[in-house]
Amino acid sequence: MAFTVNPDKFRFPPEFSAGVKGKRVLISGAGKDGGLGQSFALAAGLNGAESVAVHFHSSYDDGLDLVEYLRSQGVNAFPLQADVTNMGDLWASRSYVIEKMGGIPNLVICNSGLTEKGYSFGRSLREIEGESMAMRRARVRQAFINNLTETRLVLDTKIDGFMAMTHLWSGEAVYANEPIEFVYISSRQAIDPGVSVPGYAIANWAVLQLPKVLQVNLGRSAELVSAFSVLYPFVRTGMTNEYAENPKVFGRWQPRMLETHEAAEGFMQLLSQPKEVTNQGMFEAIVEPLPEKGEKAVKFTWKQVRFDIKEELTPFSAERPLEFV
Numbered sequence: 001m002a003f004t005v006n007p008d009k010f011r012f013p014p015e016f017s018a019g020v021k022g023k024r025v026l027i028s029g030a031g032k033d034g035g036l037g038q039s040f041a042l043a044a045g046l047n048g049a050e051s052v053a054v055h056f057h058s059s060y061d062d063g064l065d066l067v068e069y070l071r072s073q074g075v076n077a078f079p080l081q082a083d084v085t086n087m088g089d090l091w092a093s094r095s096y097v098i099e100k101m102g103g104i105p106n107l108v109i110c111n112s113g114l115t116e117k118g119y120s121f122g123r124s125l126r127e128i129e130g131e132s133m134a135m136r137r138a139r140v141r142q143a144f145i146n147n148l149t150e151t152r153l154v155l156d157t158k159i160d161g162f163m164a165m166t167h168l169w170s171g172e173a174v175y176a177n178e179p180i181e182f183v184y185i186s187s188r189q190a191i192d193p194g195v196s197v198p199g200y201a202i203a204n205w206a207v208l209q210l211p212k213v214l215q216v217n218l219g220r221s222a223e224l225v226s227a228f229s230v231l232y233p234f235v236r237t238g239m240t241n242e243y244a245e246n247p248k249v250f251g252r253w254q255p256r257m258l259e260t261h262e263a264a265e266g267f268m269q270l271l272s273q274p275k276e277v278t279n280q281g282m283f284e285a286i287v288e289p290l291p292e293k294g295e296k297a298v299k300f301t302w303k304q305v306r307f308d309i310k311e312e313l314t315p316f317s318a319e320r321p322l323e324f325v
Contacts (some may be wrong), residue, residue, distance in 0.1 A: 025108075060079070104180065115154065217231065235260060
């Protein structure tokens with residue numbers, strides 16, 4: 001059985017259940033065992049959600065085990081297999097989700113995302129002593145293709161996938177005249193990018209704009225739809241586990257990696273806040289040491305991120321503006 005986490009760690013204080021209690025919740029990228037999406041599905045299902053759609057693309061073994069467990073706990077959980085970058089595949093899931101939930105989702109958590117194995121963006125491969133020019137050209141070309149293919153997949157999944165999920169379910173909510181909430185899972189690398197993962201950093205930056213873009217496009221219907229984004233630091237998952245004991249990777253942000261149940265509890269605290277607090281917000285998870293409570297003890301808080309955009313006329317243009325008649 002691929003379900004290995006301890007589900008008891010995902011039962012949180014009653015005051016944190018307000019964001020999911022009685023709601024129909026859809027989580028994309030929720031199939032992978034030990035993943036962040038799985039933790040959101042457990043948090044929703046074990047804290048009062050009416051129904052939980054466990055979305056996955058290829059992680060069907062893990063995803064089906066998660067659904068089986070949630071059902072054993074009396075949760076109306078069901079699997080949703082779809083490629084979020086394939087618009088036909090995603091559209092075909094619409095009626096299935098509505099039928100299984102008994103209505104459209106009230107809460108959509110856009111979590112799908114990949115990362116990159118890593119490469120030096122903007123730099124060529126190092127030379128190998130004794131390598132012929134022809135061999136180096138071939139090696140550099142292949143690395144270039146492989147790197148950009150990997151980045152394209154990350155961008156497609158995070159940006160195209162999030163936009164498609166938003167467009168689909170926002171449209172259904174407006175049509176049905178029912179409120180819906182979107183949460184976009186981003187990363188601190190969006191505002192503090194690290195090396196070797198350019199596609200990941202750019203994709204996570206892009207999704208920060210989705211709540212505002214959505215609100216502007218909805219116009220008068222915007223009152224039905226609320227949305228915010230969450231920027232996590234390192235969380236121990238299948239993608240990051242190999243770095244869990246390497247402070248050179250996560251040390252600039254936190255004393256240790258968060259466990260998925262800790263990330264989920266923080267998420268539930270944020271989700272339980274009133275819409276007027278969270279709507280259109282960007283919330284950064286901060287993890288700080290708490291030495292008086294033990295070596296591994298940490299303090300988890302939320303910071304709201306605001307972009308201070310300034311527009312200033314450039315001196316050269318102010319002095320000599322172009323005039324078109």
